[in-house]
Amino acid sequence: MKKEFEILSRAIGDRGLRRTAQRENILKVFLAMEGHFSIENICGEAKKQFPSIGRVTVYRTMKLFEELGLAEKMDRGDGIARYEHKYNHKHHDHLVCVKCGACIEAVSPQIEKLQEALAKKYGFVPAGHKLRIFGICKNCR
């Protein structure tokens, strides 16, 4: 069984939640998607196998997955929240193409280090950060 389902199972046990077809289905669908997805995307995908599922349940379930460390919210700057996989995925920043909307993942260990130093310089205890670089992607030039 995939580790992510075990995490959900454990949370259900620990927190007195109930095992529902909706939760299992949303997790399955979410794990099968690769990239950054809005609630509407995820709900649309889930409806293919579970037509009666409601948008609100997807909102609630993705919030649960966030708490469980399975999903992470990311925000491209438009008003739409998107989710990406978090479990077993390393932190990364995003290069957002302002022309086609593509979103490339990248990370620079040096930048990460310098961010720590910058925070420290201001007596700030850093807990995380979000870096988006906006520009034109390779394909769009």
Next chain:
Amino acid sequence: MKKEFEILSRAIGDRGLRRTAQRENILKVFLAMEGHFSIENICGEAKKQFPSIGRVTVYRTMKLFEELGLAEKMDRGDGIARYEHKYNHKHHDHLVCVKCGACIEAVSPQIEKLQEALAKKYGFVPAGHKLRIFGICKNCR
């Protein structure tokens, strides 16, 4: 006369806009505020001297100021857009305190350089970036 008012004046001339008390007043109020302010903040301040002013006018006017390079939108991660001064203000990143909401401005030339390099590495032509470091500020520990 402050340079910012000249910029507004020039835009009015160049673009066939009209000189209105609302525009002048919003600019005056905005320039007197130091920090990061929501439309509601700015509108509230403007209403003190100009009670009849409408929220919608502030939205439109701040968008105009953005176009004129007088104001820049920034986003703390809550769903509220905030504006800060742009004219004669250098680019900077933000350290956001997750406890008190304080927002410290900081910049590291090294980070800026490395961001350019990171973008280039992916064939990406960078046009700008937004970096927010979340954590606990000096006062809150």
Next chain:
DNA sequence: ATATTGTTGAAATCGTTTTTCAATAAAAAT
């Protein structure tokens, strides 16, 4: 003064997210 036309602000609308609540269904108790 008058005509023209950009601007204003209230109200309506939008798009996303949250809340409410009655019906449902999972788990526990019998």
Next chain:
DNA sequence: ATTTTTATTGAAAAACGATTTCAACAATAT
């Protein structure tokens, strides 16, 4: 197996910031 308990669901409503619409208004040109 049946009943009870209570978490979960999904439709509808509400909340929320932001945008659009439009008739009244006011700045500018004639």
